[in-house]
Amino acid sequence: MLKIGVLASGRGSNFQSIVDSVKRGEIEARIELVISDKRKAMVLKRARKHGIDAIFLDPGGFSSREDFEKGLSQKFDEKGVDLVLMAGFMRILSTYFIKKHRGRIMNIHPSLLPAFTGLKPQKQALDYGVKLSGCTVHFADEGMDTGPIILQAAVPVREGDTEETLAERILKEEHLIYPEAVRLFSRGLLKIEGRRVKILKETESEDNE
Numbered sequence: 001m002l003k004i005g006v007l008a009s010g011r012g013s014n015f016q017s018i019v020d021s022v023k024r025g026e027i028e029a030r031i032e033l034v035i036s037d038k039r040k041a042m043v044l045k046r047a048r049k050h051g052i053d054a055i056f057l058d059p060g061g062f063s064s065r066e067d068f069e070k071g072l073s074q075k076f077d078e079k080g081v082d083l084v085l086m087a088g089f090m091r092i093l094s095t096y097f098i099k100k101h102r103g104r105i106m107n108i109h110p111s112l113l114p115a116f117t118g119l120k121p122q123k124q125a126l127d128y129g130v131k132l133s134g135c136t137v138h139f140a141d142e143g144m145d146t147g148p149i150i151l152q153a154a155v156p157v158r159e160g161d162t163e164e165t166l167a168e169r170i171l172k173e174e175h176l177i178y179p180e181a182v183r184l185f186s187r188g189l190l191k192i193e194g195r196r197v198k199i200l201k202e203t204e205s206e207d208n209e
Contacts, residue, residue: 002029002186005081007072007089008036012043013171014087014108014178019050021179029186032079035072037091053079059091069097083185085178086140098142103192105140106185108178110170112136112152117145122163122170133157133166135174137181139192148197150190151177 006015015034021027034047034054047054055075062068076084086093086107098105111121113136116128125133134154141147153173157166184190184199191198 002027003080003082004029004031004085004182005076005079005083006031006034006043006047006085006087008034008043008087009038009041009090010043010088012041012046012087014174015043015085016046017175017179018085018087018182019046019052021183027179027183027186029083029182032081033075035075037089043087065094066096069094073097073100083182085182087178092144093140095142098140102141103139106137106150106178106181107140107145107147108135108137108174109145110135110167110174111145112154113138113145113149120163122166125157126161126163126166131157133170135170135177137177139197148192148195150181150184150197150199153177 008015018027019031022029022031031052034043034052035057036044037057037059039056044054044056057071057075059068062071082104084101084105086105093105109121111125112132112134116124122133132154134152136152137150139147139150153176155169155173187202189200189202191200
């Protein structure tokens with residue numbers, strides 16, 4: 001069974017969507033550990049409520065970013081984690097962490113990448129005047145929101161939208177496509193080919209090759 005580790009800094013609503021999908025049997029996986037870089041992050045309370053191990057790891061307690069990420073990796077290795085999910089984790093992972101877990105780290109971003117990377121993508125979308133926005137699940141790489149795209153979902157940008165109303169509409173789609181991306185990974189149905197992620201049919205899964 002797929003073992004999942006989660007990195008999160010905030011409320012953890014995307015984490016909750018994964019938990020719910022696992023509980024419904026839609027994803028054959030077990031969430032082994034949640035780590036936050038924020039002591040009072042709501043995601044830690046959410047995890048413990050579901051009986052999931054959850055810890056605060058203080059970046060300030062390490063001499064460098066790489067040492068902090070070695071600490072993260074050690075915690076995940078101890079749990080035998082196969083897939084790392086970034087769920088509102090507000091730190092850019094270094095080359096060290098990416099190399100160690102390449103092809104096994106997913107992130108979700110509230111824009112249709114490659115548009116509007118980084119912070120406040122909803123504001124960026126509104127300021128630019130786009131008619132469509134949305135969200136993207138991708139494999140993490142060394143860049144900021146630049147990794148190979150797994151799934152995307154679009155939502156309309158409406159007259160009178162604010163950052164908050166647009167973010168709320170996008171979040172509903174995030175809660176659908178992130179669990180689906182994890183499900184596909186758990187079934188061996190994702191294959192990275194350069195910049196592209198090929199979604200295999202069940203009969204093509206790498207487990208059956």
